[in-house]
Amino acid sequence: xxxxxxxxxxxxxxxxxxADAMGRLSHLAGRPPMPSTAIDxxxxxxxxxxxxxxxxxxxxxxxxALATLLTAAALVPGRLGWAVLFFAPYPVLLALAALHxxxxxxxxxxxASEAHASEAPAADAATGRASDLRADPAPDGP
Amino acid sequence: xxGLASIMLVLxxxxxxxxxxxxxxxxxxxxxxxxxxxxxGWNALxxxxxxxxxxxxxxxxxxxxxxxxxxxxxxxxxxxxYVLVAALVAGPMRRSGAYTVPDFAEYRLGSPRIRRMxxxxxxxxxxxxxxxxxxxAGVVLELVSGIPYWIGVIGAGLVVxxxxxxGGMRSATYVQAFHYLVKLAFxxxxxxxxxxxxxxxxxxxxxAAHGPDPDWARPLLDLDxxxxxxxxxxxxxxxxxxxxxxxxxxxxxxxxVAGARAARRVAxxxxxxxxxxxLFPIVYGLLGRIAVPNPAETDVVPVLVPGAIAPGTVxxxxxxxxxxxAFAAFLSTSSGLLLALAGGLSHDLFGGSLxxxxxxxxxxxxxxxxxxxxxxxxDINVLVGWAFAVxxxxxxxxxxxxxxxxxxxxxxxxxxxxxxxxxxxGAALAxxxxxxxxxxxxxxxxxxxxxxxxxxxxxMAAASRxxxxxxxxxxxxxxxxxxxxxxxxxxxxxxxxxxxxDGSGPLR
Numbered sequence: 001x002x003x004x005x006x007x008x009x010x011x012x013x014x015x016x017x018x019a020d021a022m023g024r025l026s027h028l029a030g031r032p033p034m035p036s037t038a039i040d041x042x043x044x045x046x047x048x049x050x051x052x053x054x055x056x057x058x059x060x061x062x063x064x065a066l067a068t069l070l071t072a073a074a075l076v077p078g079r080l081g082w083a084v085l086f087f088a089p090y091p092v093l094l095a096l097a098a099l100h101x102x103x104x105x106x107x108x109x110x111x112a113s114e115a116h117a118s119e120a121p122a123a124d125a126a127t128g129r130a131s132d133l134r135a136d137p138a139p140d141g142p
Numbered sequence: 143x144x145g146l147a148s149i150m151l152v153l154x155x156x157x158x159x160x161x162x163x164x165x166x167x168x169x170x171x172x173x174x175x176x177x178x179x180x181x182x183g184w185n186a187l188x189x190x191x192x193x194x195x196x197x198x199x200x201x202x203x204x205x206x207x208x209x210x211x212x213x214x215x216x217x218x219x220x221x222x223x224y225v226l227v228a229a230l231v232a233g234p235m236r237r238s239g240a241y242t243v244p245d246f247a248e249y250r251l252g253s254p255r256i257r258r259m260x261x262x263x264x265x266x267x268x269x270x271x272x273x274x275x276x277x278x279a280g281v282v283l284e285l286v287s288g289i290p291y292w293i294g295v296i297g298a299g300l301v302v303x304x305x306x307x308x309g310g311m312r313s314a315t316y317v318q319a320f321h322y323l324v325k326l327a328f329x330x331x332x333x334x335x336x337x338x339x340x341x342x343x344x345x346x347x348x349x350a351a352h353g354p355d356p357d358w359a360r361p362l363l364d365l366d367x368x369x370x371x372x373x374x375x376x377x378x379x380x381x382x383x384x385x386x387x388x389x390x391x392x393x394x395x396x397x398x399v400a401g402a403r404a405a406r407r408v409a410x411x412x413x414x415x416x417x418x419x420x421l422f423p424i425v426y427g428l429l430g431r432i433a434v435p436n437p438a439e440t441d442v443v444p445v446l447v448p449g450a451i452a453p454g455t456v457x458x459x460x461x462x463x464x465x466x467x468a469f470a471a472f473l474s475t476s477s478g479l480l481l482a483l484a485g486g487l488s489h490d491l492f493g494g495s496l497x498x499x500x501x502x503x504x505x506x507x508x509x510x511x512x513x514x515x516x517x518x519x520x521d522i523n524v525l526v527g528w529a530f531a532v533x534x535x536x537x538x539x540x541x542x543x544x545x546x547x548x549x550x551x552x553x554x555x556x557x558x559x560x561x562x563x564x565x566x567x568g569a570a571l572a573x574x575x576x577x578x579x580x581x582x583x584x585x586x587x588x589x590x591x592x593x594x595x596x597x598x599x600x601x602m603a604a605a606s607r608x609x610x611x612x613x614x615x616x617x618x619x620x621x622x623x624x625x626x627x628x629x630x631x632x633x634x635x636x637x638x639x640x641x642x643x644d645g646s647g648p649l650r
Contacts, residue, residue: 044624051623052546058229066222066379073361074372078351082211085361086424089218090417097228097410104233105403108625 040114047111051104058100065092144458145286145445148466152324153301156473160305160317186411188315189395191322193220193386193412194419195271195475196278196441199329199468201522202420203447204440206427208521210355212363212375213427216523217420219379219530221413223386228409231387232396234545234622236405241397242482243390243537244490250544250618253552256559261490263536263563264390268483269510270529271389272476274522276514278441279472285442286465291518295511302476303507306484315398321474326419328467332448332460333425339452340429348428358431365588368580374589378527381591385530388537391482402625441522444468480506527589528570535562535594539602547603548619554606562598566590 069092073085198217205213240246244260247253276295283294305317337345351359362371363378386392396405426444430437433450437443445468448460484502492498517525536559543550543558569590578584586593 041620044620048620048623055229055546059226062222062225062229062383066218066383069218070362070372070375070379078359079349081361082351082359085211085214085218086421090221090413090420093218093222093225094410094413094417097225097413100225100229101406101410104229104406108403112625 043111043114047107050107050110054100054103054107058096061096062093065089065096143287144462145465146283148462149283149286149469152466152470152473156317156320156470157305159320162316183411184315184319185395185399186408186415187319187322189318189392189408189412190415190419191318191320191325191474192395192478193392193416193475194322194325194471195526196275196468196471197522197526198419198423199325199471200278200282200441200444201274201526202423203426203430204437204443205521205523206423207430207434207437207443208440209364210358211361211427212371213523214361214420214424215363215375215378216382216527217416217423219382220386221416221420222379222383224409224413224416226383226387227392228406228413230545231393231541232405232409233402235393235541236396236399236402237622237625242394242485242489243388243541244486246393247540247544247555250615251550251552251555252612252614252618256552256555257490259556259559260537260540261486263532263559264482264486264490266563266567267388267390267529267533267536268479268486268506269513270525270532272479272483272506272510273514273517274520274525275472275476275479276510277517277520277525278468278522279476280514280518281439281442282445282465282468282472285439285445286461292515295514298472298476299507299511302473302480303503306477306480306503318474318478321470322415322419324470325467325474328463328470329419329422329426329444332463332467333422335456335460336429336448336451337425339456340432344429344432344451348432365580365585368582368585370582370585373582373592374585377585377589377592380595381527381531381534381589384534384538384591384595385532388533388541389530390486390533390537391478393537393541394482394485395478476510480510483510524588528566531570531589531591531594532563532566534591535566535598538595539599543599543602543606545619545622548615549606549608549611550602550615551606551610551612553610554602554604557605558598558602561601562594565594565597569594 066089069084069089072088073081075081076084198220202213202217205216235246238246238249240249243264244257247260248257276298279298280291280295283289283298284291289297340348357364360371363375364371365374368374396408399405399408423444426447429451430443430447434443434446437446445461445464448464449457451457452460480503483506484499487502487505488498489502539558539562540555544555569587573584573587576587578587
């Protein structure tokens with residue numbers, strides 16, 4: 001006699017969700033998952049690498065800035081040393097952050113225009129499933 | 143009594159704004175992230191309003207009087223954290239579409255277990271952060287009205303939890319934006335008046351950098367005269383800068399703007415707002431050094447300074463304003479923390495509905511109130527420093543590696559979180575229990591971030607075996623960085639509304 005495990009639909013759903021991490025992002029935002037074939041993976045990869053380089057640069061610049069401020073505050077005597085600690089850090093921090101955001105947005109713009117250019121001849125641009133964008137040769141496309 | 147009246151006024155105004163901002167919080171997205179429809183300007187004000195806590199309004203000036211000018215390094219670290227938030231976290235986190243850090247961990251690592259673990263870490267950080275807020279409310283109420291500390295703490299808990307349980311994040315956003323303005327006005331205004339009233343003699347004395355106490359005047363942070371001020375300063379800077387990046391209630395805020403670009407820009411605006419605010423604790427600290435050199439309770443220095451400098455009605459009015467500003471700091475920070483705490487309790491640990499979330503607020507408040515009763519004697523900044531150290535040793539590596547490195551696995555993240563949480567909380571506990579003589583070891587225990595953060599990073603990286611990286615990890619990371627229709631984070635508000643300010647999405 002064969003035994004069958006009986007589960008409620010909710011349990012089955014939960015179990016499937018556990019295995020389906022790919023769809024989770026879209027699930028969280030209430031959207032269906034996007035097929036990976038719909039984008040130019042190489043371009044996306046380039047964008048990620050540029051963003052990562054930028055992020056590392058900003059983090060290193062912050063480290064250097066804080067180290068300089070600390071040294072200056074420790075070495076400059078009297079009130080001038082106080083002024084270094086009280087007032088100097090904030091403009092520096094603001095400049096670092098603003099510069100980063102500008103550059104990060106430029107990377108995004110570059111990527112968007114690149115994607116736009118390669119997308120233009122697609123017949124069905126409105127749905128985003130341009131058939132000639134299958135840079136990813138995965139067989140499990142839509 | 144004037145002080146109590148002004149606090150009541152802030153309270154009533156907060157409740158009115160809260161009720162106006164409610165507009166019926168119906169679903170979990172409504173409650174937690176205000177359905178993604180908060181305008182960036184408001185959001186930056188709210189983040190700053192939530193972030194400028196009792197530690198900044200009261201603790202910094204008190205620490206400046208007690209330990210020296212170097213206390214302002216805390217403020218530098220609190221602000222510097224937002225450079226990293228803008229550079230490393232804000233945009234990608236927003237694109238992930240997750241509500242909370244545990245949500246993000248589950249998305250990125252595909253493991254419900256890690257979500258629960260993150261939920262626990264959220265609880266620890268939020269409780270460590272909440273205690274000093276309730277302590278601040280208690281001591282300020284005691285000072286201005288004579289209400290016993292414990293009654294003040296319980297009353298504050300009731301007020302905060304009831305406003306949050308009714309309104310959720312949307313109401314919290316407007317209330318917190320209002321609180322930033324209250325804090326700035328009620329701390330900055332009296333500060334400027336006090337500078338004028340102090341007279342040239344006292345102003346001269348306050349600015350005397352070559353005083354009788356050279357250690358105090360040295361612009362480096364020393365912990366209890368350990369003699370290693372550079373080490374202590376670096377460790378505090380590490381904790382505050384990296385901790386700000388991993389604070390769950392701050393990260394949660396970035397889900398309430400329309401897109402990744404807006405999220406980054408919000409982080410930059412926050413730096414502006416913080417820079418503006420942090421000019422004023424200096425005034426209270428330096429004047430406090432002259433006017434109230436040996437306060438019984440260092441954390442109430444800003445409330446004591448006006449009375450000491452300007453006796454009579456003017457002093458009383460200024461004291462009332464500062465007390466109201468301090469209370470606004472308590473209200474806004476604790477409501478933000480409670481929301482994150484409730485999120486951790488219900489959404490992540492018990493997979494929850496809205497009623498559980500409200501329950502979470504009540505339970506969280508009760509925990510914080512009970513724990514803050516014996517914490518009356520601990521300095522605000524010590525407790526806040528620990529909250530930052532734990533955040534820096536847990537969520538900072540998790541978010542940094544999770545966002546930028548596809549090699550991070552669930553096993554690696556779990557190991558890193560465990561090591562980071564255990565070492566940072568363990569060190570803080572050990573520094574209380576062992577009570578070492580001031581020196582290198584006492585600094586490394588009391589301010590452990592300098593070694594616990596690299597340790598957590600290294601554990602996460604080392605325990606993530608390349609062979610066990612799932613094949614969807616690359617895509618999960620790519621989605622965080624690529625704008626457009628590929629990523630769900632740029633899709634704007636959940637309910638289509640007019641607040642779509644982010645141009646990076648596909649709907650051009």
